[in-house]
Amino acid sequence: MSPPNVQTGASQSEHYLPLLRGKRVALVVNQTSRVHHSHLVDFLLSKHVNVVRIFAPEHGFRGNYDAGAHVSNAIDSKTGIQITSIYGKNKKPSKDTMEQIDIVVFDIQDVGVRFYTYISSMHYMMEAAAESDTQFLVLDRPNPNGKFTDGPILDMDYQSFVGMHPIPLLHGMTVAELALMIKGENWIVDANNLELFTVSNTNYKRSMHYELPVAPSPNLPNSQAVKLYPSLCFFEATPVSVGRGTDFPFQVIGHNELPLGEFSFTPTSRLGAALHPKLENETLLGLNLQHSTQQGLDLALFIKTYQAFSKAGETFFQNANFMDKLAGTNKLRIAIENGQTFQQIRDSWQADLQRFKLQRKPYLLYDEQ
Known part of the structure; x- marks a missing residue:
């Protein structure tokens, strides 16, 4: 089981509700976006936050689409809020859409692997926010593979939606740390223009075991x-x-x-x-x-x-x-x-991994161990 005293960013509403008051709020969320026993959407509505749009990543807002399946625009039947897909052809919302929003809140459970596409969706949403003077808030969640930093660094000649950034396969960072790095390393257009906020996990160390309370996608059930x-x-x-x-x-x-x-x-x-x-x-x-x-x-x-x-x-x-x-x-x-062995291959990554660890250090919110 996960340590009971770990509090995710979303669970610490006192740190972000004041930032959302009086603003038109958009959410990048899915089935993992929970505040205790409530979905973040329902929680914010109960606090009279003006949620104007939901952006749905791969697997959809409710997390019930196949990997790679087309995610459609829709209206959420429970709340009547417009749902806009950011998976497929339209990975980044239009400027017209962004003009209707004051702040974007990203709250999705990641698994710490570069080719898991939620961090790619975060990249595009951060870029859209930077280009439209829209604030961006990341509610952090633990990385269940956070103790590992391993694998080849992405060669940008191979950049795709399953690998957007020059980071290792296992990057050892949380989504808030990654957001800080994406902005700080100018990996998005108009990075300096982005007003970025984060709410960190409390009592969290990346070396600890963290059991995900909700399956992050249909084919990662446990x-x-x-x-x-x-x-x-x-x-x-x-x-x-x-x-x-x-x-x-x-x-x-x-x-x-x-x-x-x-x-x-x-x-x-x-x-x-x-x-x-x-x-x-x-x-x-x-x-x-x-x-x-x-x-x-x-x-x-x-x-x-x-x-x-x-x-x-x-x-x-x-x-x-x-x-x-x-x-x-x-x-x-x-x-x-x-015919190289895995140990030979792993040895070839080590110098790049050491450089990456130094590069990421200014953006870390938690102890390395």
Whole structure:
């Protein structure tokens, strides 16, 4: 369980309600945006805050869209507030939309991995706010992978929505710290123009275990999936299933033609979680990782699986372009293809990681340990 005395930014309303009084407020929120037992939207409305718009990221305002699914503009049936999608073609709201807003509040649970797209949505919303003289407030939440800083730094030639910033795969920062860094390093247009506010977590250290009270997205249903996600997500660029369409996504691997273990499972279509998942309705053989102690970034299993496919004469990097976007570089894929061990690959990142740790230091809100 998580330490009971940790208070998220949203739980400390005395620090941000005065900032919202008398303003037209927009929210970037999803199902994780909770103030104790209430959704942030309902909480703010109960405090007579003028919430004029909700911006919905990947998976939607209620968190019930598949990964990559189109998120539509709509009206929230409970409150009547306009919902505007910031996932898909329109990742940044128009200037006309921003002119109707005085302050944007970002309150979404992240998992501390560069290719998890909520921080990309935050980037675009910060830029829209900077360009329109709109204030921006980040209500911080703990990073469940916060004790790890690992992986390759993004090469900006590989910048995409699954990697916007020159940071490691596991960056070890909270969303508020990242927001401060995005502004401070001028990673958005008109960064100096942005009036940025943050509300920090209390009694939080990045080294502590933090169990997420709400699943951050449909295919990260529990803390085990969150722990394994940094390592298993690379399988998304290969023929191997990570369990989308099962009760244990990102907690297994398997394939229908090349047995990867003795654990059997069958992905099926699931509305709101995995509509037509990879290898749908096929019986797969692989590994059950639901009780694995693996955490952080460990690509030993990924490399071993690559070698099994290579030995069988099968193509593993079925989508090399997507693999390189996830990694933020082509060097990881090339190193694996050249037979390097994970330890050799990890050693190649260390100098860049040390430089990054020095670069991020001015923006940290919590002790490094």
